Amino acid sequence: MGRYQSGRKALSAWRVRDLKALVRHGYRWGADRFVEWLCDYGESLSRIVRAFVLLILLFGALYAITGGLIPEASDGTPTRNFVDLVSYSALNMMTANPPEIGIKPIGRVTNLLVGLQGALGIILMGLFGFVLGNRMRR
Helix, strand or coil, X not given: CHHHXXXXXXXXXXXXXXXXXXHHHHHHHXXXXXXXXXXXXXXXXXXXXXXXXXXXXXXXXXXXXXXCEEECCCCCCCCCCHHHHHHHHHHXXXXXXXXXXXXXXXXXXXXXXXXXXXXXXHHHHHHHHHHHHHHHHC
């Protein structure tokens, strides 16, 4: 009900061009929608696993676009190999440090992506543990 009310307030703020209220209510609506999509109010483990998979693929694509992952045994050309990109992305999602698999990130954008992906992985892993605990308690 709160998400619905925030959405209505954001829409009315949009109509009267009140940017401050639009941001405030739009953020509440978006955050509630995201939480509902991600974990269905603390009940769905499969939604969190899907979020993991989507983020692994998204960051793999971002690493390919930025060209910031270079195999250690190469002449400095970035890898576009799907298996390399996805394996690096998956391992980075599950650890706090970039994985040591023979691929190293270069460039500021790639380093920012690596840090962001690691932080999102830690958050999702904590959420997964919380939802799993709720399911086991019942």
